[in-house]
Structures are given as C-alpha cells and as structure tokens.
Amino acid sequence: QLQLQESGPGLVKPSETLSLTCTVSGGSISSSSYYWGWIRQPPGKGLEWIGSIYYSGSTYYNPSLKSRVTISVDTSKNQFSLKLSSVTAADTAVYYCARDQIVVRWFDPWGQGTLVTVSS
Amino acid sequence: DIQMTQSPSSLSASVGDRVTITCRASQSISSYLNWYQQKPGKAPKLLIYAASSLQSGVPSRFSGSGSGTDFTLTISSLQPEDFATYYCQQSYSTQFTFGPGTKVDIK
Numbered sequence: 001q002l003q004l005q006e007s008g009p010g011l012v013k014p015s016e017t018l019s020l021t022c023t024v025s026g027g028s029i030s031s032s033s034y035y036w037g038w039i040r041q042p043p044g045k046g047l048e049w050i051g052s053i054y055y056s057g058s059t060y061y062n063p064s065l066k067s068r069v070t071i072s073v074d075t076s077k078n079q080f081s082l083k084l085s086s087v088t089a090a091d092t093a094v095y096y097c098a099r100d101q102i103v104v105r106w107f108d109p110w111g112q113g114t115l116v117t118v119s120s
Numbered sequence: 121d122i123q124m125t126q127s128p129s130s131l132s133a134s135v136g137d138r139v140t141i142t143c144r145a146s147q148s149i150s151s152y153l154n155w156y157q158q159k160p161g162k163a164p165k166l167l168i169y170a171a172s173s174l175q176s177g178v179p180s181r182f183s184g185s186g187s188g189t190d191f192t193l194t195i196s197s198l199q200p201e202d203f204a205t206y207y208c209q210q211s212y213s214t215q216f217t218f219g220p221g222t223k224v225d226i227k
Contacts, residue, residue, distance in 0.1 A: 047156075047164065047207055049216040060214045063121065096163055105211030106154040108166035108175065 002027040004097050004111035012091075012118050018084040022097030022111060029078045030055040035100035037107060038071060038082045040093040048093075052100045053080055087118045122146050122210050124219035132227040139195040141222045143208035148188045152212035155184055155193045158221075159204045167206075168193065198224070 008020035022036070029036060037052035051061040053071045061069050065084070073080040084091060094115050098107035123146040133139050143153065151171040156164035166175045168184035171191055181196040195202055203226055208219040 046220050047209075047218040049209075049218070052216075063215060098163075101169075104152065104154070104170045105214070105216065106166055106169040106175075107156075107164070107209070110163035110165070113163050 002099065002109060004099065004109060006095060006097050006111045006114040008114065008116070010115060010117060012087055012116060013120050014088055014118055015086055018082070018087050018091060018095075018116055018118070020082045020095055020097075020114065020116070022080050022082075024078045024080075024099075029073065029080065030075050033102050035060075035102055035105075036073065036080045037098050037100040039096045039098060039107065039110075040091075041096070041113075042090075042093045050082065050084075050095075054102075089118050092116065092118045121215045122149060122213050122217055124208055124210055124217050126206075126208060126219040126222050128222060129220065130223040130225065132225055133198050134227045135198055135200055137198045139198050139202075139224060141193045141206055141224075143186075143191040143193070143219050145189045145191075145210055145212075149210045149212035151187045152210055153184075153186065153191045154209045154211060155182075156207045156209065157202075157204045158207065164207060195224075 035052040038050040070083040094113040098110040155168040158164040
C-alpha cells in the first residue's frame, strides 16, 4: 500500500526558506502514471495546490506562488521536496504531499500532513 | 485561473438524510472534477474522480454527477462517519484549484 510521509522543520522564521521532504513508500516515485504534488491548508481554511513534479523533473507550479517555490525529486531516495522562500506568517499552514494521477489529475493518497508555523 | 465555488458552505443533516452539495466552475471544465472528504485533523480523502467515478473502497452511497460548469456530490443516506468537510477540485487546467469546502454537521 502506497504511503507518503512529510518531514521537515515545524517552525520557520519570517523571510527564511521553508523546506519539506516527502518520502514515498510501498511504490516507486518513478512510475510513469503519476506526478507528485504539494498542497497546503492554513489553519481553519481551505486547500491550496502548490505544485507538482514528475519523476523526470518536469514541474507545474501555482502561479501565485511560482516566484517562491521550487519542487525537486530524488528518485534514488524515492523522495520529492518543497522549498518555499521568503516566507511570511501567511505561509503558516499544514503542508501535505500527495500522489497526482497523470490523466485526470486527482490527488490520492495523501500524507498525514505537517504543520509549519512561520514566526520569529 | 479557474475559480471554484461550492454551496452551501455548511449544512446540518441527520443520519439517513439525502445530502447534495453543489460545485460550480467559473468556466467549462468538462468532467475534470474531483471530490474529497476531510475529517478534522486528517488529510483529505479522494471520493469521486472525473465527476462521477467512485474511487476504490468508497461506499456506494457517495455519487457524483455533472459536466461543464455545474457538479453535484450526493450522499444517498448520511452515515455518522460522513460528518466532515467536502471539497471539489478542478483538474481541467494544470493550475489546479479547490472549492472553499462544504461542512456537513449533525442536526
């Protein structure tokens, strides 16, 4: 059964870079049928797609975050990563990683999520 | 980008009720519409993809319909474990967007 697990610091200072890693187990990140995505959810609010990456390194980003986001993949470790630069309090959220199906583009399964707080 | 709206934003219902949630896109998205269920403190779970296809393992009381700009998620007989927030997501554009959510709670 495919599982995803987010990891990274739970507290980031304003203006610094948020870095998270998603480890995929129970399946290969190099599958030709899937992208791998990041989605976030500010406390008490809705879901916002951040971006997705293919195992080859091809990426799609949310235009509203594109200037600050980098998503990368490490197929040797079965991991993909998120970097969000110049963070502010508005970037405080639960960050989820999820498998992104290549045709219809649904997200399933999701990791459990990790809360990242931006505060000095 | 494509904007998604949902109605109602919240509803109260009883066990056994038939519940319908509506999702509307700002432009035609064909059938590129997915539905998720999220319980408090948990990750979203895919229920329906491509507007009307039931994800494996999801109870048959959940169904989806619609195409173009208007879509519905129906729960035929609400069960205690169905009290949650439901989100739609368009995947017509690769700039994916979610609806604001519909919270279903106990009457």
